[in-house]
Amino acid sequence: MAVTVTIYDVAREAGVSMATVSRVVNNNPNVKPQTRKKVFEAIERLGYRPNAVARGLASKKTTTVGVVIPDISNPIFSEVARGIEDIANMYHYNIILCNADKKKEKEIRVINTLLEKQVDGLLFMGGVVTEDHIQAFKTSSVPVVLCATADEKHIIPSVDIDHEKAAYDSVNVLIQNGHRNIAMISGTLQDPANGFARYQGYRRALEEAGIPLNEDYVRVGNYRYESGLEVTKYFLSLDERPTAIFAANDEMAIGAIHTLQDSGLKVPDDMSVISVDNIRMASMVRPELTTVAQPMYDIGAVAMRLLTKLMNKETKDASELSQVVLPHEVIHRNSVAQR
Incomplete structure (x- = not known):
């Protein structure tokens, strides 16, 4: 079994007091450079590791x-x-x-x-x-x-x-490009700070543009790629398909793009897609995803x-x-x- 090296062993090896070793270990500036060097050399020779638990009990940190x-x-x-x-x-x-x-x-x-x-x-x-x-x-x-x-x-x-404003800005990009049939793949609406806030941003953008909210165009996903796939299949089954999809995050948006492409549609020619997050995959998917970047x-x-x-x-x-x-x-x- 390995023998535990203590602060006493280091002090004896370096020829200094235990208080001096403690000051060196805790980066106290009141130690002479020569003494500090001697203590560090002893620590290295013995393989000493300070006891973080004991140090925490002493300092309460x-x-x-x-x-x-x-x-x-x-x-x-x-x-x-x-x-x-x-x-x-x-x-x-x-x-x-x-x-x-x-x-x-x-x-x-x-x-x-x-x-x-x-x-x-x-x-x-x-x-x-x-x-x-x-x-x-x-x-x-x-x-x-x-x-x-x-x-x-x-x-x-x-x-x-501001998640509400991020979603609002995202949907406004679609509106400014002439889209009125805009669907949303939402996150959980039980999350007021994120999921519901982004849904509110979607609604506000439509309302200010005079576009009626179509309940068929809103479906809740779980922020995962697979829910983007499934929800987009639902949108494609509608008699009046949306011309654009706003996804509450990039992962679901990428799922939407892949469902559209698997159905023989072109993005963005047949349907536009936009989202929020700007993960690395947003610039790797083709076409590259327009998104609102969170820092x-x-x-x-x-x-x-x-x-x-x-x-x-x-x-x-x-x-x-x-x-x-x-x-x-x-x-x-x-x-x-x-x-």
């Missing part, structure tokens, strides 16, 4: 942040996670990333598990925020920031885009920076930073044509 992600296989969340990790590294925090599979019971369980592990802060990413979530966050003794989502009453600090990396990075400010009490008035809304941008490609 673990320099660890818990991140709850709804679907780790979804490329949009991986981009958010990259932004989180880069800023976490910059401020010397470690990340515990937990996949919750978009299941509320698992999300609540994961939140409580992370809090039990004494994380210094918590980021909850891109899921529906219910009253049960709010209650779990309220009982937390550490700061919580919502990332790529928000709670309906704006109780918890959050970083996101996913920036959402993760800003959320992590906001959390560091709250954890370190860098701001006296946290309410000033509580609801951060980042800008989105329409990326014009080749999937929308003039009608």
Whole structure:
């Protein structure tokens, strides 16, 4: 069995006190460069690894942040996670990333598990925020920031885009190109911050353009490629087909494009397609997908920076930073044509 090397062993090897080793390990500037070098050499020779648990008990900080992600296989969340990790590294925090599979019971369980592990802060990413979530966050003794989502009453600090406006801008691209029969593949309408907000943006764009809402043109998907395939098959079965489809995310939009192409139709000549997100696949599919870009990396990075400010009490008035809304941008490609 390997022998555990202790701080006492390092101190004896370097010929210094345990307090000096502790100062070196914790990056205390009040150590002479020659002494610091001697301690690091001893650490390397012995293979010493500081005990993070013990250090956390002493300082009441673990320099660890818990991140709850709804679907780790979804490329949009991986981009958010990259932004989180880069800023976490910059401020010397470690990340515990937990996949919750978009299941509320698992999300609540994961939140409580992370809090039990004494994380210094918590980021909850891109899921529906219910009253049960709010209650779990309220009982937390550490700061919580919502990332790529928000709670309906704006109780918890959050970083996101304006989803209603993103959908509105997306549908307006179709309207400006002469489309009036515009269908929507929606996300879950039980999510007020994302799914329902994008549906509201779709409705507002039609209403302002004087286009009546056709209930046959709205179907709910689950943000996955397969639901884009299936819903588009339904649209093609209608007596009066839409001339354009607005999908609530890129993955469903790509499914829509493939169903249209498999049916012998051309995109955008026979039917235009537009969506929201701007994942990497949006520029890889043919035709390239016109979409509204969310700054996913920036959402993760800003959320992590906001959390560091709250954890370190860098701001006296946290309410000033509580609801951060980042800008989105329409990326014009080749999937929308003039009608």
